[in-house]
Amino acid sequence: MDxxxxxxxxxxxxxxxxxxxxxxxxxxxxxxxxxxxxxPAVSQHLRILVAAGLLDIRRAGNRRFYRLRPEGLAEAATFxxxxxxxxLDRLRDAAERQERARNGEDGVRGSR
Amino acid sequence: MDxxxxxxxxxxxxxxxxxxxxxxxxxxxxxxxxxxxxxPAVSQHLRILVAAGLLDIRRAGNRRFYRLRPEGLAEAATFxxxxxxxxLDRLRDAAERQERARNGEDGVRGSR
DNA sequence: TAAGTATTTAAGCAACATCTTACATACTTT
DNA sequence: AAAGTATGTAAGATGTTGCTTAAATACTTA
Numbered sequence: 001m002d003x004x005x006x007x008x009x010x011x012x013x014x015x016x017x018x019x020x021x022x023x024x025x026x027x028x029x030x031x032x033x034x035x036x037x038x039x040p041a042v043s044q045h046l047r048i049l050v051a052a053g054l055l056d057i058r059r060a061g062n063r064r065f066y067r068l069r070p071e072g073l074a075e076a077a078t079f080x081x082x083x084x085x086x087x088l089d090r091l092r093d094a095a096e097r098q099e100r101a102r103n104g105e106d107g108v109r110g111s112r
Numbered sequence: 113m114d115x116x117x118x119x120x121x122x123x124x125x126x127x128x129x130x131x132x133x134x135x136x137x138x139x140x141x142x143x144x145x146x147x148x149x150x151x152p153a154v155s156q157h158l159r160i161l162v163a164a165g166l167l168d169i170r171r172a173g174n175r176r177f178y179r180l181r182p183e184g185l186a187e188a189a190t191f192x193x194x195x196x197x198x199x200l201d202r203l204r205d206a207a208e209r210q211e212r213a214r215n216g217e218d219g220v221r222g223s224r
Numbered sequence: 225t226a227a228g229t230a231t232t233t234a235a236g237c238a239a240c241a242t243c244t245t246a247c248a249t250a251c252t253t254t
Numbered sequence: 255a256a257a258g259t260a261t262g263t264a265a266g267a268t269g270t271t272g273c274t275t276a277a278a279t280a281c282t283t284a
Contacts, residue, residue, distance in 0.1 A: 002123060008192070009121035010242085011114060021198040027261060041243055043262055062251050062260050070200045077192035080120070084185040086133040122272085139231060153273055155232055174230050174281050 001075040007052035008076065012037065013045050017054065017068060024058060024067035113187040119164035120188065124149065125157050129166065129180060136170060136179035 007013055012034065019025055019033060031042040046066060049055040053072035058065045119125055124146065131137055131145060143154040158178060161167040165184035170177045 005117070005126075006121045009118045012242095014117075014191075017195055021195055028259095031261095037242090038244060039260095040245085040262075044242075047262085064261070068195065068198070070196055073192055073196040077189065077196045079126075080185055080189035080192055083129055083133055083180065084182055084189045086180070088182045124272090140229095143231095149272090150274060151230090152232075152234095152275085156272075159232085176231070 001079060003052040004054055004072055004076040005079075007048050007054055010045070012042075013049055016042075016045060016049065016066075020055065020066050021068045024065040026063045026065050028063070030066065113191060115164040116166055116184055116188040117191075119160050119166055122157070124154075125161055128154075128157060128161065128178075132167065132178050133180045136177040138175045138177050140175065142178065 008017070015033070016030060019030060027043065027046060028039075030046070031039045034042055046055065049066075050057060054069055055066045055072075056069045058067070120129070127145070128142060131142060139155065139158060140151075142158070143151045146154055158167065161178075162169060166181055167178045167184075168181045170179070
């Protein structure tokens, strides 16, 4: 999961993921979507995404087709979602607690 | 979202998030959980997490209490979950397609 | 108000990430 | 087999990150 989250931290790599999430796309076609960076740079991003388990490769003749690999995303997505819901739970608790506090306390909880 | 995902890419910062996901924790208590790195290092991580919108601060006298901020996680979690489900959809489609392909094609699709 | 406690900010450095150019590999077509 | 096309690997320059120590800020207590 560590690798997956590090991989997803880069905006270029996220754009690549979006590009291949519906259908497989060849390395060249991917690179064409990023005119500002060289083909080798894209190739390196692809390597990192594959190593992180986020992409699958299919080699067909000359070309290599990349596509999203759901298993790779699962762990990372679950981590964030878990944190997110735990945080929401805590928020709800805090709201209740605050309501109770309105009666017995004055202003300790204010930020100022 | 860019900032949130970059923030979450670091393992120390993820550990901090886990630490404060249920209840608020003071900077000192957080730092105590990471004996291997200095207090200023932890403070810097906290700054990054706050800047990314992932943490809230409550200042109380001398101390500062940090806690998870669900809104900050929402975007990032949604991004990953969206990608993940899109990828699963594609997988299902591919399975169907492959079944159809068993009839009319020979072995182009194998990786070897 | 002086000393103590909790925490952050500043400055500098070492490690790592990302980009580029040049070269290598591997298939395809003539 | 030679030339062409698609892609990856290597090496090095540059920018960014994350750490450390030293100093500053902010609040508390004697």
